[in-house]
Amino acid sequence: MPKTETVIRGTNVILRNIEENDIPILWQMIYKEDEPEWKKWDAPYYPLEPHSLESYRSHEYARQQRLAFGEPDSRLIMEVDGDIIGTVTYYWEHKPSLWLEVGIGIYDPAYWNGGYGTEALTLWVDHLFSVLPLARIGLTTWSRNERMMRVSEKIGMRLEGRLRRTRIFEGEYYDSIRMGVLREEWNPPNNLN
Secondary structure (H helix, E strand, O other): OOOOOOEEEOOOOEEEOOOHHHHHHHHHHHHOOOOOHHHHOOOOOOOOOOOOHHHHHHHHHHHHHHOOOOOOOOEEEEEEOOEEEEEEEEEEEEHHHOEEEEEEEEOOHHHOOOOHHHHHHHHHHHHHHHHOOOOEEEEEEEOOOHHHHHHHHHOOOEEEEEEEEEEEEOOEEEEEEEEEEEHHHOOOOOOOO
């Protein structure tokens, strides 16, 4: 399915392309439950659009087809000890100015708070700086997701913006948080845990 094979190995985490046999596993992790625990932290103010396995498979194939020649895959599997635990992603906020945002989703709560997200995000940001001519990499989250803010700071991202009371979840207001790191600031942590 992917145009070029990408495998990024860390100490505990491997980032790699999504393969055909991964699609049912990802679909189950993302869409099996009506209200999955991970979605309560990953932009819960946006509804999770339901997908059947076949519509998700079609969506994944379409994503692969949209990749520009020579552009790195925009979504990779996050794997620990042979188990898929989530994905890392990027999207263009404004491609002409090379404004790119990254994201990470660990769908199995058993892998939260174990350092896997920190390692995966470090590997991902380092990879993107090495393969794209980016001046900056950003990450957007919300003020209730304190784990994501800590991970971002841990890998060297800085708070670049706080839009106050722009997200509503369960009747409460939260801030939108913009984190980022410039290429010249990027110094991946040696000890990821």
